[in-house]
Amino acid sequence: MxxxxxxxxxxxxxxxxxxxxxxxxxxxxxxxxxxxxxxxxxxxxxxxxxxELPEAGPPPAILAAVMAEIEGRNRDAAAWWYRIAVPAAAVLIMLLGLGAGVSLNEAMLAENGNGVEEVLGLEQLDDYPPGSFGEILVAATEGGDDG
Amino acid sequence: MRDDVDLMLQVSRGDTGAFRILMERYQKPVYNFFLRSTGSIEDAEDLTQQLFINMFRSARRYRPSSSFKTYLYRIAANMAVSFARKRRRRGTGSLEVLSEDGFEPASNGVGGMPDEAAERGELKGAYVEALLRLPAGQRAAIELRVGRGLSYREIAEVMGKSVPAVESMISRAREKLAHDLRAFRGKDEL
Known part of the structure; x- marks a missing residue:
């Protein structure tokens, strides 16, 4: 069998x-x-x-040792992050400050008419060469104003 | 009570509070699993500690594809089997470790007469010795089934085997245990 x-x-x-x-x-x-x-x-x-085998309780030292190990590890990781993050943040703030300074300067220039007219002498833009499109345009505009 | 998988997902994000809850929940069964796998209090303590530290360190790779219990015992079973291999290579016998660490069977509360209690105690001692003589994989399988109450399917997941393979492994372990108990009683007829 x-x-x-x-x-x-x-x-x-x-x-x-x-x-x-x-x-x-x-x-x-x-x-x-x-x-x-x-x-x-x-x-x-x-x-x-x-x-019927006994179910033994683990010694409390095991939990304590494991928690100390992993919390120590987390602290190490945090310390590492801190060592990297603080200088990085400082550099970032400097870069942002620089960027803000440039933007502010541009904003001030815009407020003053960009300063472009002065640079290019655009107050003389009416002096177009004879027969040019500018002269025709100015004539038409002035004619329109008169009419 | 917070779900194990949710807690483990929090652990995977570095939450040590969630980890503490899981460890408080599972350190006792894990410790007893190792105690019965190694027969040594000192080794069971070391392995339990190492398992939870490894679990925290590798938590970022955790994916909740199976139950937390099977995930945990998969790590434990692998550790127990590789520990047994290393010990075999070192030539340390389980039985010496057993007697050194005083891993005693349960209190002899069965039976009314002192002789019966003593006999029962001896039988349990013989059973523990037989258990520690099993190959590590069979010992893990029988402990997961009888000691930890896992189903065949869960053990198959833990050990990376098919359900029939697990059934066969447990049955063979029981044949050896039965053989050793009979031998202890002088009825070696299997």
Whole structure:
């Protein structure tokens, strides 16, 4: 008789993972196999021994040591970040300050008419060469004003 | 109670408070898993400590694809098996470690007569010795099933095996345990 298959089924039964059909088959086999009946009793004993093993509480020092390790690690990481972040922030502030200074200067120039007219002498833009588009445009505008 | 996976996701963002909650929740079962895997209090303490430190360090890579429990025991089972390999290479016998560290079976509260209690105690001692003689993988599988109450499917996930492979592994472990208990009682007929 091949008892190996039934030993696997006995193990499943012990774990509550044997289905109803398997249960029927196993019970039929146990009815005619004293060796498997004996084996089943020893299996039950091993399971009882395992369940009765003590559940020890871990020493509190483990939690303390782990927390100290990971919090120390986080502090190290924070310190590293601080060493990088402070100089980086200082540089950023300087760059922003420089950028703001340039923008402010441009804003002041814009307020004063950009200063472009003075530079290019645009108050003389009416002096267009004869026959040029500028002269025609000025003539048309002045004519319009008169009319 | 906050969900383990949510806590672990917070740990992956560096939250040490969430980590402390998870560790308080799982350090006892993990410690007992290692105690039964190694038979040594000192080794169980070291492995428990190392597991939680490793878990925190690698938390950024955590993906909640399975339950937190199977994730945790996957790390624990790998550590227990590689520890057993190293110990075998070093030639340190589990049984010496067992007796040195005084890993005693449960109190002898079963049975009314002192003789019965003593006999029961001896039987449990023989069982622990038999357990520590098992190959590390089989020992982990039987402890995950009987000691930690994981299903075959969960153990398969933890050990990276199929469910039938796990069933077979547990059954073979039980055959060896049964054989050793019978031998202890002088009925070595398996």
């Amino acid at each position: 091949d008892c190996n298959r039934f030993r696997l089924m006995l193990s499943r039964e012990l774990d509550g993972e044997l289905d109803a059909r398997g249960q029927d088959e196993l019970q039929r086999h146990l009815g005619e196999c004293p060796e498997c009946r004996g084996y089943r009793l020893v299996l039950l004993e091993t399971a009882a021994c395992h369940r």
